[in-house]
Amino acid sequence: MAPVKVFGPAAFANVARVLVCLEEVGADYEVVDIDFMALEHKSPEHLTRNPFGQIPAFQDGDLILFESRAISKYVIHKYKMNEANLMREGNLKEAIMVDIWTEVEAHTYNPALSPVVYECLFNPLLQGIPTNQKVVDESLEKLKKVLEMYEEHLSKHKYLAGDFISFADLNHFPYTFYFMATPHAVLFDSYPHVKAWWESLVARPSIKKLGASMAALTT
Numbered sequence: 001m002a003p004v005k006v007f008g009p010a011a012f013a014n015v016a017r018v019l020v021c022l023e024e025v026g027a028d029y030e031v032v033d034i035d036f037m038a039l040e041h042k043s044p045e046h047l048t049r050n051p052f053g054q055i056p057a058f059q060d061g062d063l064i065l066f067e068s069r070a071i072s073k074y075v076i077h078k079y080k081m082n083e084a085n086l087m088r089e090g091n092l093k094e095a096i097m098v099d100i101w102t103e104v105e106a107h108t109y110n111p112a113l114s115p116v117v118y119e120c121l122f123n124p125l126l127q128g129i130p131t132n133q134k135v136v137d138e139s140l141e142k143l144k145k146v147l148e149m150y151e152e153h154l155s156k157h158k159y160l161a162g163d164f165i166s167f168a169d170l171n172h173f174p175y176t177f178y179f180m181a182t183p184h185a186v187l188f189d190s191y192p193h194v195k196a197w198w199e200s201l202v203a204r205p206s207i208k209k210l211g212a213s214m215a216a217l218t219t
Contacts, residue, residue: 003028004075007046008055009036011217013117013174014068015056016210020170021072023206024086025079037126069106069171076167086167097161101168104160109150112142114175120182121218140184147191154193158200165204169197173207174214181218 006022008015010031022029034040034055042053049057050066058065058074065071076086088094119136123129153160160168176198179185188195201207 002061003030005030005032005059006071007032007049007057007059008034008041010210011214012036012055013114013178014054016174016177016214017068017171018056018058018071018075019210020173020206021075021086021167022079023209024170024204025075025084027075027079069102072167072171086165086170088161088164088166094162094164094166098166098168101160101166102171105168105171109146109172110175112139112146113179115139116143116182116184117175117178120184121178125218136184140187143187147187147194150194150197151191154197159197169201173201177202177207177211177214178218181215 004022004027006015006018006029008031010016010019010033015031019029019031034046036055040046041050041055046057047053049059049064052066054066056066056068056071058071060074060078065074073087076084077089080087080089086098088098115135116139119131119133119139124131150160157163159165160172180188180198188198202211
């Protein structure tokens with residue numbers, strides 16, 4: 001069986017979200033680099049894969065997908081294994097908790113945390129745009145409130161959906177990884193259960209492997 005293809009720079013957060021799931025399920029894959037600075041993601045060829053001109057895109061045979069969270073779910077469903085049941089299929093209560101915390105990441109956690117990443121890392125390093133401290137300060141205040149909620153929840157459960165690793169946790173990995181490379185990583189020290197949860201994630205072989213290449217983006 002030919003490996004699936006993931007289109008986009010491996011170090012980019014939304015690409016890494018897909019790659020960590022592929023690593024967790026042990027699937028064969030090929031990363032096809034897209035030169036973001038040269039605007040290859042806006043090329044006619046890439047627009048046939050992702051009509052919005054974004055990354056990643058994904059190909060499995062004649063199936064083309066876009067949107068990293070949807071691609072990740074496809075990967076998990078296709079390559080599901082008993083030892084990597086990341087969507088908790090077969091247990092309705094656990095599966096819905098995975099869905100809930102996946103939604104929380106997309107609509108609450110990431111909107112609070114990712115502006116700090118863009119302002120402190122991506123904009124200065126990739127585009128030469130100075131940090132907008134007002135945006136950072138406002139986002140940090142929002143993030144503190146979110147982390148308070150996470151702290152309370154994680155004081156009762158090892159992972160977000162329960163006492164098991166799931167897609168809900170892995171989904172948080174890419175942007176949190178980059179947040180930890182900003183001057184504001186110390187914020188997590190105020191939330192010991194959140195910090196313990198994060199440390200358990202970065203200890204996973206899949207995240208160690210991807211983190212090694214992602215770190216290059218911050219140096």
